[in-house]
Amino acid sequence: MSRLLDVQGVRAGYATVPVLHGIDLHVGDGEAIGLFGPNGHGKTTLLHTISGLLTPTSGTILFDGQDITGAKPSAIVAAGLVQAQQGNTLFGDMGVEETLELAAFSPRARDGWQTRLEEVHSLFPRLAERRRQRAKTLSGGERQMLSIGCSMMCNPRLLILDEPTLGLSPRLKAELRDAISEIARRGVPLIVVEQDVEFLLALAGRLYLVEQGEVASEIDRDNAPDHQEIMDMYFGKQAH
Numbered sequence: 669m670s671r672l673l674d675v676q677g678v679r680a681g682y683a684t685v686p687v688l689h690g691i692d693l694h695v696g697d698g699e700a701i702g703l704f705g706p707n708g709h710g711k712t713t714l715l716h717t718i719s720g721l722l723t724p725t726s727g728t729i730l731f732d733g734q735d736i737t738g739a740k741p742s743a744i745v746a747a748g749l750v751q752a753q754q755g756n757t758l759f760g761d762m763g764v765e766e767t768l769e770l771a772a773f774s775p776r777a778r779d780g781w782q783t784r785l786e787e788v789h790s791l792f793p794r795l796a797e798r799r800r801q802r803a804k805t806l807s808g809g810e811r812q813m814l815s816i817g818c819s820m821m822c823n824p825r826l827l828i829l830d831e832p833t834l835g836l837s838p839r840l841k842a843e844l845r846d847a848i849s850e851i852a853r854r855g856v857p858l859i860v861v862e863q864d865v866e867f868l869l870a871l872a873g874r875l876y877l878v879e880q881g882e883v884a885s886e887i888d889r890d891n892a893p894d895h896q897e898i899m900d901m902y903f904g905k906q907a908h
């Protein structure tokens with residue numbers, strides 16, 4: 669499988685605080701990967717570095733063969749690498765459908781936007797039912813759906829989701845997970861950060877355990893350790 673994203677030896681952090689200490693990971697074309705690990709060990713920092721929100725201090729990020737290290741976030745999105753924003757960053761007074769249409773403004777997203785709108789509605793029937801409703805009146809889970817819907821409207825070549833179901837009720841969590849699984853089935857490559865390793869193993873071919881700013885383990889679903897071993901690996905490391 670050819671590499672769509674190739675992260676090589678990436679170091680990054682904030683001001684004088686180094687967080688990532690040489691991360692190597694890759695995503696194949698058509699592949700979904702999962703990231704998990706203890707809180708505060710650099711998963712979000714890694715995603716922000718890939719998305720261009722943070723500039724790495726060293727290392728290289730290749731996307732579709734192009735060097736995007738340190739590129740502007742707008743250029744990275746235009747290339748098709750899209751990270752869904754948290755639902756609370758939407759424009760609250762805009763309607764649901766209006767928001768989805770706005771998300772398709774870039775040249776790469778403009779062609780075929782109506783078809784993609786139908787696809788988003790089929791992924792998230794709640795958004796179709798609420799197409800005229802203002803974003804700020806949606807529930808937290810529905811806002812997350814709208815945010816992911818916006819990312820799908822960008823026509824992503826690779827979609828990044830950072831704990832998309834955090835804090836949701838079990839019912840909305842299940843709906844959102846079904847939709848994410850459907851996005852993967854439709855062949856959109858994914859990077860998903862989640863704490864629920866079972867969900868990640870069902871979704872993704874490979875998982876990376878990120879600990880202390882490094883890739884501590886790579887788990888291949890076909891040769892995955894059993895659940896207890898993964899839990900021991902995870903919680904054992906979290907304990908110190």
Ligand SMILES: Nc1ncnc2c1ncn2[C@@H]1O[C@H](COP(=O)(O)OP(=O)(O)OP(=O)(O)O)[C@@H](O)[C@H]1O
Nearest residue numbers: 682683685687705706707708709710711712713714
């Ligand atoms: N803007 C910032 N300025 C300074 N330090 C930051 C900033 N954002 C994050 N950090 C620090 O960087 C480290 C890694 O944080 P990060 O959010 O990447 O971890 P994480 O693994 O995604 O955690 P979680 O699972 O809790 O979301 C933490 O120590 C955090 O306090």
